[in-house]
Amino acid sequence: MPAWAEEKRRILIAALVALLASHAGPGAAQTSDLVSKTHLRVCADPANDPMSMEDGSGYENKLAELISSKLERSVSYTWFPMATGFIRQTLKAGKCDVVMGYAQGHELVLNTNHYMTSAYVLVVPADGELADVTQLSDPALQGLKLGVIAGSPPATHMARNGLIGKARPYQLVVDRRHDSPADDMLTDLEAGEIDAAVLWGPIAGPLVKRDHPGLKVVPLIHEAGAPKLFYRITMGVRQGEKVWQRQLNSLIRRNQAEIDALLIEAGVPLVSDMGEQVISVSQ
Structure with a gap:
């Protein structure tokens, strides 16, 4: 291809690119x-x-x-x-x-x-009768009072296993500058006001490790049916x-x-x- 033709081709390509850019909508920006x-x-x-x-x-x-x-x-x-x-x-x-x-x-x-990847967890006293429980269908939980964040996925599993009637709900949406449902639940567990706590693992795990060494965190990975808990x-x-x-x-x-x-x-x-x-x- 002669030099003048190559130059003309480059000019046309540049003009086409400019034309397309001028017609691009706001969403086309980088x-x-x-x-x-x-x-x-x-x-x-x-x-x-x-x-x-x-x-x-x-x-x-x-x-x-x-x-x-x-x-x-x-x-x-x-x-x-x-x-x-x-x-x-x-x-x-x-x-x-x-x-x-x-x-x-x-x-x-x-x-x-x-x-x-993390999961919801069951939190229980480390040296208590529930220390070996690994899922919400365990008969050992029947008749007990479990804390749970209202509207969270584990509540469905608790209802399926007959645990929701005696459950103590804690608020889902709060201003964390003033309220901490997870802290309240773990404190209530240590005080014996509830028998176990069901919480999101990335919240419960660090709080237990830092402030509640007498409690045990058990990831709920054996629950059957929806919704998923991981x-x-x-x-x-x-x-x-x-x-x-x-x-x-x-x-x-x-x-x-x-x-x-x-x-x-x-x-x-x-x-x-x-x-x-x-x-x-x-x-």
Whole structure:
């Protein structure tokens, strides 16, 4: 091809690219340009003990520090209560770029690959008569008073096994700056006001390890029927930010051993990806 023809071809291609760009809608923009190149900007609840805390003591704070160190960026936070409007007011508003812990498949965010799988747990006195119970269908639980977060998935299993009539419900949606249903439930268990507690493992495990050493955490991996009681936990980013998602996926894959060690140290119970086997639980 003569040089003049090659030059004409390049000009035509450039013109076509410009034309397509001029007709692209707002959604065609490279949304990953919104991601900070200097900070790991995290959206978090300031009082979501033991996960995220404004003083940096939560294990999700430590996870953010680990990820930021791999990115060679500093961490900055946008604090907002984990309630209705959380994603809209923070991530979608462009005030931050990632939520450290988000259940896989949630439509409000674009999920990274999961960095842990955990499950709901039964918490019982470590030296009591229920220490060997591993599932809610165990006859030893019949007639007892179990604490449960109202509306949480285990409540369905409790109803199926005849445990809901005497159960003590604790609120699902609260302002964690003022109320902590999980703490209240564990305190009531130690006081003998309830006989066992049913909680989300990543909350119960660290609280028991830190504040309630006389209790035992048992992941509920043997329950039959729906709903499932194990969940894969990811980092959530803005919809459309595939470049940023892939970058975090790579970081998770390359640093999974460090992430696991951080979670185990915090007391988070870990189970296999299909929820069939306990990998780690602190006692």
